[in-house]
Amino acid sequence: MSAADSDPNAPETDWSDRIGVSRPLVITAARVIVTSPGRNFVTLKIETDQGVYGIGDATLNGRELSVVAYLNEHICPLLIGRDARRIEDTWQLLYRGAYWRRGPVTMRAIAAVDVALWDIKGKALGAPLHELLGGKSRDRVMVYGHANGSDIGETVDAVGRYIDLGYQAIRAQTGVPGLVNAYGVGRGELHYEPADASLPTETVWDTRRYLAHVPKLFERLRDTYGPEPRLLHDGHHRMTPLEAAQLGKSLEPFDLFWLEDVTPAENQEAFRLIRQHTTTPLAVGEVFNTIWDCKDLIQEQLIDYIRATIVGAGGLTHLRRIADFASVWGVRTGCHGATDLSPVTMGTALHFDAWVPNFGIQEYMRHTPETDEVFPHDYRFEAGFMIPGERPGHGVDIDETLAARFPYVPRQLPVARLTDGTMWNW
Known part of the structure; x- marks a missing residue:
């Protein structure tokens, strides 16, 4: 747990003093974290060789585990060894490089990677995302x-x-x-x-x-x-x-x-x-x-x-x-x-x-x-x-120790039928 997690007034780590922008930030790990503190969330954590990490959201309400499988089996292996600074190139790889593209599962997986990389870049530059x-x-x-x-x-x-x-x-x-x-x-x-x-x-x-x-x-x-x-x-x-x-x-x-x-x-x-x-x-x-x-x-x-x-x-x-x-x-x-x-x-x-x-x-x-x-x-x-x-970065972190206390709970969205029994849009 970082100092900012235990003390909300503690200064955030200034990654820019250690990293700057001139050296590659090589991705060494990409892990999916599933937690259910009141409802299910899917989080992707990307780590680099210089210690800076970023997180992105991949939650798909009622179909969470489909995105988990897509990330674990198809996306995370592609990320290892890539330069985390190359956000645009990575986005194009994950979108154009998937012949069966678009759709809620694919695009949420891409979003999780994209946001995590923006988070890393913000930390490396010592700047919030809006800057x-x-x-x-x-x-x-x-x-x-x-x-x-x-x-x-x-x-x-x-x-x-x-x-x-x-x-x-x-x-x-x-x-x-x-x-x-x-x-x-x-x-x-x-x-x-x-x-x-x-x-x-x-x-x-x-x-x-x-x-x-x-x-x-x-x-x-x-x-x-x-x-x-x-x-x-x-x-x-x-x-x-x-x-x-x-x-x-x-x-x-x-x-x-x-x-x-x-x-x-x-x-x-x-x-x-x-x-x-x-x-x-x-x-x-x-x-x-x-x-x-x-x-x-x-x-x-x-x-x-x-x-x-x-x-x-x-x-x-x-x-x-x-x-x-x-x-x-x-x-x-x-x-x-x-x-x-x-x-x-x-x-x-x-x-x-x-x-x-x-x-x-x-x-x-x-x-x-x-x-x-x-x-x-x-x-x-x-x-x-x-x-x-x-x-x-985006200013949000995840407490993995606390997250582990809230295991995944299967939950699906309702469906709707008209009064005569016809299936309708929920």
């Missing part, structure tokens, strides 16, 4: 929290608690009358983990009831809290394009910050129909893996926020390209930041958010105290904003 990206575009990062309830009244109260905590933006979800286990209704006030069983839990869905109920929630929220809070809502890919258009239009009087994931985005052209019928801002992309998943959505300005995230979209190296492309078309970032991403991804995302010129907002779901202990970090929350850390 390596080009410096800050802002001093703090606006985030949104998740407020939910089994009914409208509970959700309204939950939004009030987030406002009291200083949040300026809040995602609001509510239970739907007649439906059990509605999406987004968590089992605690600040923590929400949907992966809940070793085999998928089956839930029931009825879009017609949902469409009739959700506008009532936002009418109550505006009547209660006025126009100031930025309000968001997640449809979780459950509507047809026309249903999504109807919801967007019905929510226009309540001035949402965004309406997220209204329909499955494999069909990017579907958003043309939605765009024609509503001015409610649209966000999508937490399940995207490459720029090709969102190229048409961005180029045709069919969305307002791109939600691709570092761990899902191949790391900092590739997410920067998505963000730069989005900036050309006036699309802003809104990175996914649920608890299925470890603090490693959150810490890295905040450096990205501090730098990216076309920043929109950052999702922020609080991790459990056990998770925060396993992954000590130097980012912090202040009155509705996150403040990125200033330690070299």
